[in-house]
Amino acid sequence: MLKMGKFEYDAVRRHGEETYPHECCGVLLGHPDDQGRVASKTVRCGNTRSDSPHNRYHIAPQELVRVQRQAREEGLEIVGFYHSHPDHPARWSQTDFAEAHWIGCSYVITSVDRGEAKITNSFFLAGETEESKRFEDEKVVVTETAALNEAAG
Structure with a gap:
């Protein structure tokens, strides 16, 4: 299960609208909990895909490293990624x-x-390795609070 505050959920959707007709992309920061993950912050990233940004996305490695550092400084971790179709x-x-x-x-x-x-x-x-990885449908729970990391901690 992925828990998101309404503010974060709406930010993901708004980002997709703003970049239309191209794909948007970004990172979800937060922490794991006993039911899955809590995304308490969204970080917009640039789609560096120049060949087909309308149906592909790519986050530059240096931008991903910057986001990882930001998360660590804020006591968070990368719990997910988002993009639009x-x-x-x-x-x-x-x-x-x-x-x-x-x-x-x-x-x-x-x-x-x-x-x-x-x-x-x-x-x-899910999975343990690249060979065994698989996508599993996941419930998204949207809450009114934007400070999920404080409420869960």
């Missing part, structure tokens, strides 16, 4: 699966239909 369903693609390497993280996908965010789904990347 312009004019496509909020389901993972074979490319999404092939490029997902952070086992134990949530992968959130928002479908954006003609510029409007429609459905947001999450998929947990």
Whole structure:
């Protein structure tokens, strides 16, 4: 299960609308809890994919390192990633699966239909190795509080 505050959930969806018709991408920071993960902060990242940004995304390694450092400084960790699917369903693609390497993280996908965010789904990347990894459907619980890390701690 992935828990998100309404502010964070809306930020993910808004990011997809703002970058339409291209895919948006970003990182979810938070902490694990006894039911899954709590995403208490979103970090927007640039989509560095120049060949097909309308249906692919890529976060530059140096930006990901910066986000990791930021998380550590704030006492958080990377609990997931998000991106949008312009004019496509909020389901993972074979490319999404092939490029997902952070086992134990949530992968959130928002479908954006003609510029409007429609459905947001999450998929947990389970497994022990690249060979055994698999996406599992994951429930997203949206709460009113934005300070989930304080409420859970």
